Amino acid sequence: MNRVTAPRPQLPDGRSTRWNKHREERRLELLRAVRHVVHEEGPEVSMDTIAQQTGTSKTVFYRYFGDRNGLQDAVGEWAMSVIARKLADAYRAPGTEEDTAESGTGPATTAEPSRERLRAMIRAYAELGARSPAVYAFAARSDVVGPHQLRPGSFYEGVAELLLGAVDLDGLDPAGQRQWAAGAMGFVRGCMDEWLAGRDAAGGGTRGEHEARQLADRIAGWLWRTRNVTEEAHGPEEHR
Amino acid sequence: MNRVTAPRPQLPDGRSTRWNKHREERRLELLRAVRHVVHEEGPEVSMDTIAQQTGTSKTVFYRYFGDRNGLQDAVGEWAMSVIARKLADAYRAPGTEEDTAESGTGPATTAEPSRERLRAMIRAYAELGARSPAVYAFAARSDVVGPHQLRPGSFYEGVAELLLGAVDLDGLDPAGQRQWAAGAMGFVRGCMDEWLAGRDAAGGGTRGEHEARQLADRIAGWLWRTRNVTEEAHGPEEHR
DNA sequence: TCACGATACTGACAGTATCATGTACTGTCA
DNA sequence: TGACAGTACATGATACTGTCAGTATCGTGA
DSSP states (O other), X not given: OOOOOTTOSSOOOHHXXXXXXXXXXXXXXXXXXXXXXXXXXXXXXXXXXXXHHHXXXXXXXXXXXXXXXXXHHHHHHHHHHHHHHHHHHHHHSTTOOTTOOOTTTSOGGGGOHHHHHHHHHHHHHHHHHHXXXXXXXXXXXXXXXXXXXXXXXXXXXXXXXXXXXXXXXXXXXXXXHHHHHHHHHHHHHHHHHHHHXXXXXXXXXXXXXXXXXHHHHXXXXXXXXXXXXXXXXXXXXXXX | OOOOOTTOSSOOOHHHHTHHHHHHHXXXXXXXXXXXXXXXXXXTOOHHHHHHHHTSOHHHHHHHHSSHHHHHHHHHHHHHHHXXXXXXXXXXXXXXXXXXXXXXTSOGGGGOHHHHHHHHHHHHHHXXXXXXXXXXXXXXXXXXXXXXXXXXXXXXXXHHHHHHHHSOOTTSOHHXXXXXXXXXXXXXXXXXXXXXXTOSSSOOHHHHHHHHHHHHHHHHHHHHHHSSSOSSTTOSTTOO
């Protein structure tokens, strides 16, 4: 309908607008560079070091990201986009993952797309962490504390939201759904951190990625069991 | 015969040892004061403010705790001790919790002490967070990052270890047990953070504690389901 | 008119060094 | 036995260093 630009009183100055696409490109470029630097230097790099290693100056980063937290959040959004992409794949092809290897045994009902998506997400998450612990830590580490509480970093919140959308949690009130998502996110986080902390002696690289996958599947299995029963329905016949 | 004090080359100098008990008392006193200040000022108080509000000077804290992290860890250990105490109660009296209300009905085997302990721990944890989010955040927030990875703070590690001891996880390899504990800890953490972040409008205080209890029970229920099946044994009879 | 890059600055904060003070203990000498 | 000098340690205060996030300013260039 209204594709007119009329309601905008001052028409955009070409001297201003010409930067718009450039800005976007530049931003991505910076982000890429930051990821590289963080990967090399660890998640605690100072802004000065980032600027220096990038070959540019600190002001640029502050102009583009406002804040150190803004930068971390930006990297976090990138990470989320990676996860979201894999998730989208899982939406598209419910049981086509290459390595399931047990798909032949059970009945067709085992395919459970929701479960498949949960697993895909956690796999993506774990691969991310395995590939570059530093970048993962950098992105995840924007745990700004408010005046009194400790807010989860926006990365975690974002992933939790993805989770909320991906796994179907019918039979749970909305608050419960949010809690479950946050908890599941925390579970994954906890496992990842423990796993990352525990592999100093072990060689990283490809072998790490395989292990990450196993870890992810295990986590997904655990979390899946969590879900799918309504609430207090486990009843007395649980044992034998 | 030999009432000589000879065997001790240098007998402990009273001028040194006389401080030992004083130091301990003082440490506890400082810790108490810190908890109070943190409760008032939030988890991000500067060391200067802590010293000032405590009526003493910064150097004292550095002498006693070495580090800001040391201080946070100390508060964390205090918090852990609170949890551990409740856990010990649960060990002692398996089904004697005041509100279970179903203890009379079933056979003794329904009491599942492991599950009871899990619940007791999570309740203690949640109560802690509900009572003073700031102190909780302060204690939990000692997330030192190593050179590259992000280690979970020692508070979380400690609670995970408690969890590992409290819940029986037979049928899981040791690595898996550690992962599960870390994950469960993370689950609780995630839920707590979400819950704390989401109650700005809601009044705190006693009502908060009741809600905290409900939350804890819910979490315990979820986590319990996670456990107790060996690995891939969830099988077909899961439903009805 | 806007982005860019550089330099230099501010302010906050963790952590340290130093000093003067107080006090219970120890060994020695009267 | 008691007084006294000296010791070992905690205390609190002040002032310092170093690091780092964030800002202000300037000249350049399209």
